[in-house]
Amino acid sequence: MSIQKDINVALIGYGFVGKTFHAPLINSVAGLNLFAVSSGHEEKVKNDLPDAIVFDSPEKAIQDSEVDLVVIASPNATHAPLAKLALNAGKHVVVDKPFTLDLDEARELAALASEKKLLLSVFQNRRWDTDYLGITEVINSGAIGQVKHFESHMDRFRPEVRDRWREHDLPGSGLWFDIGPHIIDQALQLFGLPETISGDITTLRCGAKINDWAHVTLTYPEHKVILHATMLAAGGVARFTVHGDKGSVVKQYADQQESQLIAGILPGSEAWGEDSDDLTVFDSHSKATTIKTPKGDQRQFYMRVRDAIQGVNVNPVPPAQAIAVMAVLESAVRSSQLGTVQKLELTKAEKESFYLLS
Template sequence: MNNKDLAINVALIGYGYVGQYFHGPLLSATEGLRLKTVVSSQVDKVKADFPDVVVVSSAEEAIKDRDIDLVVLATPNETHAPLAELALKAGKNVVVDKPFTLTLDQARHLQQVAEENQVILSVFHNRRWDSDYLGIKAVIESGKLGRIVHFESHIDKFQPRVIDRWRDKNLPGSGLWFDIGPHIADQALQLFGLPESIQANIANLRDNAEIDDWAHVVLNYSKLKVILNCSMLSAGGVSRFTVHGTEGSAVKSEADKQEDQLIAGIKPGTPEWGIDSDDVILFDENLTSSPQATPKGDQLQYYFAIRDTLLGLRQNPVTPLQAIAVMAVIEAAYSSAKSGRVVELTLTSAEKEKWL
């Protein structure tokens, strides 16, 4: 940091969907963070949203800027590891959009580079601050359901036609499991810790699909099954979360609305931000249902925590070790789907002991 009394200067590398609709608005709404530079070839697009930022065409130029304190990577997945390493070695603090990297080995390497250069490295697991997750988490932690035996998490969409974009092409880091898997895997790990093993089925189901567009992944725990599902061919009828315990069940039907709000131009931090009117429905041992209000979501909390971490006021909200565990789940699922076998996470003993 140049001066803890001044705003933290941020370079946002990439201004596609994620940069424009997530990182840009969230960064600009975080007091103490100053979006100074955006790397993009679409100058007019960036200037329409942020007239005062400097727009440059190369990541290297932004990273070399001595005034930049924090580099945020919102670039295609295969660029995450090389760009993060470049920024870390330049002494910059770095936030990487999910997925952290393409491989577990790359993730471990970046953790080592960050430690060697004594800078902060974090991964944008923003879905920890979604209303649907916060609501179901509160129910689980309340103990009302007893011991949890079945947890099901769905992020399903209906997009039957393959779009001409890199995520739908057979490229490194593309496919639905790389896109959605990190979100739902991270939430599961935060709730239940590391699984004993993983079983997965990953497939291309749409006409003309080049890469996976459906995944069904089971995390095996002792006396608990966690099901993670994502699909591009689900037009409805599936709840976001379903949880069963020894004393009851809970269902959260609708998903968090923050992404829709960001696309609609609603500013983070405004009164309507993160409101979720869809209650969590609880079912008790008598099969009686009752609603429980869903708390507001607030993905701004991630960047509040990053700001405070850089100022030395609190801990990194998503540590490299936590993100490494997510990458282990992603890799294990692909391995299981390919082999047809139940597989274990390839984490070291030290990573298993310290990841939280």
């Protein structure tokens, strides 16, 4: 039996996302080698990753002949051009969300990856969050019957406007393009493509230059999905609230893997992915029962990327799914701007590809 060589990874960007999520997750997965990092802060990288080569430009990291997989964790506007550069250089690519700035860019990248026969994936690590896994288990068990109302909140309390690129008025900035891809992706994985989208996206914090509040409704034939994100929720709102025709389920608090990563807890360690906040299930008589929340493991994304590159599994987030998320993102923005209900601007082939790969 042949032994697969380690996949050399070049991480583009070592800001909060690159340092907090990608680097520790990549380092924790056997078969992946964090070979290089592109950053203007070599000392910062070397303090954390002494064995990594540090390149002072993304282009140098991408063109290095030893690199097999390029992970793009740089500002949103650079995602498409850097992914295109990497694919043309013959590299597999993982892009942090949002995939691109618009549908046209997403389609162009998908076509290029297909032409080059290279893996192109989007970092949807939240598919392996405790809260989402728990809610999915309850829905699939039939305990609450057929879902009629699904509400997903990914809220923060950051009332002060900070001086960082994510809060500047730049293409792809704003809360909706930051949080929206995660909560959209989870909803699409559970329920498929909606018939219509209605969005209300605005700015509420004093001095803010970008949207920091979003309320989006996805309409399906027999149920509604509410997606909500804000920078002004200090507490009191459940992460998930789901009502079915036989009962309800509530998950109060969010997955803790991000907090664990910030605290320096290593992925795969004993405490990794633990969640002490139980799910509460209400039956048709409003009687409450608690159910233990399953462990989460965001390493699963990179494990599956590794396996897909090695030809033993499928791409965990194929371009067709990323294109669908982009379509919902754009439809919600358009709905908010025009004040009208919108449909997804996906072709018949794109819809079929989404379901074929889901």
